[in-house]
Amino acid sequence: MMKSIDDIRAQFPQLQRTVYGKPLVYLDNAATSLRPASVIERWTRSAASQSANLHRAVHCVAVEATEAYEQARDAVRDFINAPEREEVIFTSGTTHSINLAAYSIGQAFISEGDEVIVSEGEHHSNIVPWQLMCERRGASLRILPVDETGHILIDLLPSLISPRTRLVCLAHVSNVLGLVNPVRSIADICHSKGVMLLVDGAQGIVHQNVDVQALGCDFYAFSGHKMYGAPGTGVLWGRRALLEQMPPMFGGGEMIQTVSWSGSTWAPLPAKFEAGTQDISAVPCWVPAIEVLKEMPQDDALRDYIYDALTSIDGLTLYGRSSELSEKVPLFSFAVQGVHHEDLALILDKMGIAVRSGQMCAEPLMDRFGVTGMLRASFAPYNTMQEAEYFVSSLLKAIKMLQ
Amino acid sequence: MTLKEKQQQIIDDFSLYEEWLDKYEYIIELGKALPPFPEELKTEDRLIKGCQSRVWLDCEVSGGVLVFRADSDAIITKGIISLLISVYSGQTPQEILNDDFSFLDALGLKENLSPTRAGGLASMIATIKAKAAENE
Ligand SMILES: Cc1ncc(COP(=O)(O)O)c(C=O)c1O
Numbered sequence: 001m002m003k004s005i006d007d008i009r010a011q012f013p014q015l016q017r018t019v020y021g022k023p024l025v026y027l028d029n030a031a032t033s034l035r036p037a038s039v040i041e042r043w044t045r046s047a048a049s050q051s052a053n054l055h056r057a058v059h060c061v062a063v064e065a066t067e068a069y070e071q072a073r074d075a076v077r078d079f080i081n082a083p084e085r086e087e088v089i090f091t092s093g094t095t096h097s098i099n100l101a102a103y104s105i106g107q108a109f110i111s112e113g114d115e116v117i118v119s120e121g122e123h124h125s126n127i128v129p130w131q132l133m134c135e136r137r138g139a140s141l142r143i144l145p146v147d148e149t150g151h152i153l154i155d156l157l158p159s160l161i162s163p164r165t166r167l168v169c170l171a172h173v174s175n176v177l178g179l180v181n182p183v184r185s186i187a188d189i190c191h192s193k194g195v196m197l198l199v200d201g202a203q204g205i206v207h208q209n210v211d212v213q214a215l216g217c218d219f220y221a222f223s224g225h226k227m228y229g230a231p232g233t234g235v236l237w238g239r240r241a242l243l244e245q246m247p248p249m250f251g252g253g254e255m256i257q258t259v260s261w262s263g264s265t266w267a268p269l270p271a272k273f274e275a276g277t278q279d280i281s282a283v284p285c286w287v288p289a290i291e292v293l294k295e296m297p298q299d300d301a302l303r304d305y306i307y308d309a310l311t312s313i314d315g316l317t318l319y320g321r322s323s324e325l326s327e328k329v330p331l332f333s334f335a336v337q338g339v340h341h342e343d344l345a346l347i348l349d350k351m352g353i354a355v356r357s358g359q360m361c362a363e364p365l366m367d368r369f370g371v372t373g374m375l376r377a378s379f380a381p382y383n384t385m386q387e388a389e390y391f392v393s394s395l396l397k398a399i400k401m402l403q
Numbered sequence: 404m405t406l407k408e409k410q411q412q413i414i415d416d417f418s419l420y421e422e423w424l425d426k427y428e429y430i431i432e433l434g435k436a437l438p439p440f441p442e443e444l445k446t447e448d449r450l451i452k453g454c455q456s457r458v459w460l461d462c463e464v465s466g467g468v469l470v471f472r473a474d475s476d477a478i479i480t481k482g483i484i485s486l487l488i489s490v491y492s493g494q495t496p497q498e499i500l501n502d503d504f505s506f507l508d509a510l511g512l513k514e515n516l517s518p519t520r521a522g523g524l525a526s527m528i529a530t531i532k533a534k535a536a537e538n539e
Contacts, residue, residue, distance in 0.1 A: 340476060340480075343480075401427075401428060
């Protein structure tokens with residue numbers, strides 16, 4: 001059942017805190033979300049009374065810890081509607097997930113002269129791992145451009161895909177533009193040409209009901225800390241048929257079947273990709289994090305209000321504009337003429353408002369729009385309309401101070 | 404005014420404002436009041452390295468004292484460099500080298516800047532000291 005905003009706010013202890021004697025207005029949710037008491041409690045409980053290594057020992061606490069860890073996998077599988085629990089690989093975050101994917105896909109499927117396509121709107125963690133992989137494998141990177149509003153030019157994709165293209169990498173939702181990419185249509189194009197599709201879901205998982213089967217992608221990566229879960233947790237979901245063909249990136253404990261001097265063999269999925277001791281305290285937090293996420297209402301009124309307010313401020317350029325607001329999440333990046341983004345962020349900070357300024361790990365996109373940085377306000381369902389109004393009036397005041 | 408008097412003046416001005424927002428307003432005003440900086444002086448060698456926003460500092464020697472001019476594309480940074488050059492312009496290299504820049508601690512500026520700006524402030528100080536050392 002959807003909860004009221006007061007009930008939701010009461011679950012997040014950090015919403016009670018002040019900065020500089022003012023109530024904290026936290027609008028940097030795309031960087032990391034706040035954590036509800038249930039997640040903090042789950043983390044403390046594992047750390048305080050369920051510390052034991054997984055899968056290895058027979059004693060009581062180890063069994064409890066292993067159960068908690070594997071229940072988290074079930075919860076994630078269910079949440080993203082993955083066909084099989086073994087396809088859910090735990091990582092330390094989206095960055096780890098994509099690096100793992102890039103390494104293992106590279107080894108398994110990419111040879112010299114092959115091509116990988118990434119969109120122009122990607123976060124560095126969906127660019128640099130592919131650059132590294134292409135260098136290693138002698139492959140090359142092709143760029144799918146975005147138009148002046150930030151929409152990817154999907155019509156160009158079919159011609160960008162060559163007989164050597166193996167993979168397309170794309171964000172579900174851009175962390176700068178807040179636009180939901182048409183993953184299903186892109187998956188259809190890719191699959192009609194025998195190309196794999198990896199989706200960076202770091203932002204998408206928070207705002208969309210993600211069903212990996214309906215999306216039709218082959219890999220989906222995301223982080224726990226952006227969706228009310230524990231920092232240092234992440235997931236790489238992939239189709240079993242592909243994961244089975246991919247070699248591990250890390251070798252070590254738990255990921256092997258047999259080890260001998262003549263060679264080693266790998267454990268079955270998912271252990272093959274989970275070498276070494278995992279974050280045994282943090283992973284169980286997926287369960288309460290997903291519960292909280294499911295109860296969150298999506299407040300379109302707040303999104304529409306901010307969109308209208310920002311697009312009517314003189315000299316303000318909003319990136320990721322759209323005539324169809326249903327394809328935009330409440331994440332707004334903009335630049336104000338004659339005002340440096342960091343100045344704005346500093347002034348807003350002193351007013352109690354936490355926003356992000358700078359390149360937002362998307363330098364190629366900053367270059368595309370010819371700016372050195374932007375200001376980003378990203379909202380979560382625990383942000384109220386009053387906070388939204390306070391943000392707009394504070395922004396106007398800050399612009400006036402700075403211009 | 405001596406160097407110490409100029410510094411005390413700024414500390415006094417700053418203490419008039421209780422809220423950091425008001426202190427920022429004061430810094431912004433300093434930035435806006437800075438005389439225009441000639442475009443042709445915006446050269447690579449005048450750029451202060453280590454600042455996220457761009458800051459240019461020009462230094463000339465005139466009658467034994469250093470004369471600084473500066474600019475930045477971010478107004479708060481511009482206010483901060485303005486504050487620095489209002490103190491150190493007109494002083495001899497020796498006076499600058501003998502100063503410990505501790506008046507900035509009295510302002511509490513560093514703690515109230517973002518880490519990137521605090522790093523930028525350190526670079527500005529280092530550049531002013533380097534100019535003094537070059538012209539000693
Ligand atoms: C779209 C996108 N991809 C990847 C990442 C990287 O996530 P993490 O730092 O949790 O690994 C982020 C987070 O900033 C993101 O917004």
